[in-house]
Amino acid sequence: MIPFNKPYLTGKEMHYIYQAVYSGKISGNGMFTQKCQKFFEERFGFKKALLTTSCTDALEMCAILANIEPGDEIIMPSYTFVSTALAFVRQGAKIVFADSHTDHPGIDETNIEELITSKTKTIVPVHYAGVACDMDKIMALANKYNLLVIEDAAQAIESFYKGRPLGSIGHLAAFSFHETKNINAGEGGLLAINDERFINRAEIIWEKGTNRSEFFRGEVNKYGWVDTGSSFLPSEIIAAYLWAQLENLDDIQKQRTKIWNKYNKGLMIWASENGIKLPLVPDYSTNNGHMYYLVCKSLEQRDELILKLKKNDILAVFHYLSLHNSEYYHEKHDGRILKNSDRFSNCLLRLPMYYELDEKQIDAIINLLIND
Ligand SMILES: *Cc1c(COP(=O)(O)O)cnc(C)c1O
Numbered sequence: 001m002i003p004f005n006k007p008y009l010t011g012k013e014m015h016y017i018y019q020a021v022y023s024g025k026i027s028g029n030g031m032f033t034q035k036c037q038k039f040f041e042e043r044f045g046f047k048k049a050l051l052t053t054s055c056t057d058a059l060e061m062c063a064i065l066a067n068i069e070p071g072d073e074i075i076m077p078s079y080t081f082v083s084t085a086l087a088f089v090r091q092g093a094k095i096v097f098a099d100s101h102t103d104h105p106g107i108d109e110t111n112i113e114e115l116i117t118s119k120t121k122t123i124v125p126v127h128y129a130g131v132a133c134d135m136d137k138i139m140a141l142a143n144k145y146n147l148l149v150i151e152d153a154a155q156a157i158e159s160f161y162k163g164r165p166l167g168s169i170g171h172l173a174a175f176s177f178h179e180t181k182n183i184n185a186g187e188g189g190l191l192a193i194n195d196e197r198f199i200n201r202a203e204i205i206w207e208k209g210t211n212r213s214e215f216f217r218g219e220v221n222k223y224g225w226v227d228t229g230s231s232f233l234p235s236e237i238i239a240a241y242l243w244a245q246l247e248n249l250d251d252i253q254k255q256r257t258k259i260w261n262k263y264n265k266g267l268m269i270w271a272s273e274n275g276i277k278l279p280l281v282p283d284y285s286t287n288n289g290h291m292y293y294l295v296c297k298s299l300e301q302r303d304e305l306i307l308k309l310k311k312n313d314i315l316a317v318f319h320y321l322s323l324h325n326s327e328y329y330h331e332k333h334d335g336r337i338l339k340n341s342d343r344f345s346n347c348l349l350r351l352p353m354y355y356e357l358d359e360k361q362i363d364a365i366i367n368l369l370i371n372d
């Protein structure tokens with residue numbers, strides 16, 4: 001049986017967790033949290049990094065920091081995970097869904113300007129499969145209309161746009177360390193802050209609306225309730241696990257991109273002969289080996305491939321159902337048809353992708369697909 005995903009253990013996780021547990025400090029914002037946050041700030045140039053218990057939490061923090069209020073409009077792709085929208089909907093926002101590109105699932109930047117109104121507050125690009133959105137175009141629109149840009153970089157660790165790390169370009173960004181992501185902590189996330197105006201308030205929101213972080217650094221002699229917030233920070237046990245992963249980021253990335261390239265080479269001819277599209281990585285983006293997907297020519301073709309793989313004990317899965325058609329949101333959607341988003345919902349198929357997927361297994365998957 002080849003699963004779709006298998007969380008990778010570097011081998012040091014239990015060692016660091018043991019260390020955290022026996023240090024006697026296992027609540028949040030301890031040594032491992034600081035180590036992880038410093039890693040992100042130094043490697044990717046974020047002005048401030050805050051660990052969270054999920055990317056969803058980091059997005060909720062973004063929505064609070066952006067002062068999203070009922071009636072505000074947020075522009076984002078429909079082809080994304082629920083959390084991208086949910087974090088803003090909880091603040092009362094209206095989501096204005098944009099369509100994907102014809103040739104890849106990322107938001108079609110040329111589609112955004114016509115969706116901007118006087119109520120628009122924020123654009124949320126999603127770097128699907130770790131492939132960058134065209135950030136120059138998005139930032140130019142944000143400047144022109146005075147909007148915030150919040151990158152959903154859940155899948156985008158160690159990927160770059162014209163040489164700049166994803167998550168470092170928008171005002172704020174959110175990463176995920178869910179067990180399905182390149183770097184995992186079971187559940188985990190990160191808020192990246194690139195606009196310094198947000199740093200102080202972010203720390204307060206992170207620590208249940210208190211100025212405890214300042215107290216912790218010795219900047220004030222007592223702390224108390226100063227703003228809204230929640231318990232967004234993870235325990236040291238999660239941070240310790242995450243640290244073992246981050247130490248091996250280069251190795252993990254090397255292995256995943258190797259798998260990605262092997263799929264791509266092995267499937268190229270078969271795909272073009274069968275009307276199937278392989279993942280497109282625009283020349284302004286790198287590829288971080290997060291996901292290997294096919295875009296089939298029809299729902300029927302996709303279902304046939306899923307079945308064929310399943311009969312041979314290989315688990316391949318489809319991905320997002322367009323959010324504008326969801327049970328929760330379709331009545332609130334303005335009715336525009338988003339045909340590319342719906343096409344990816346119907347035709348996109350993800351192949352097994354995880355560190356320990358070996359060459360023999362990849363060959364078996366490729367051979368099964370290309371031989372009738
Ligand atoms: C995984 C994912 C999320 C949610 O991440 P969690 O850490 O599970 O909250 C949000 N957006 C995108 C695009 C994702 O892939």
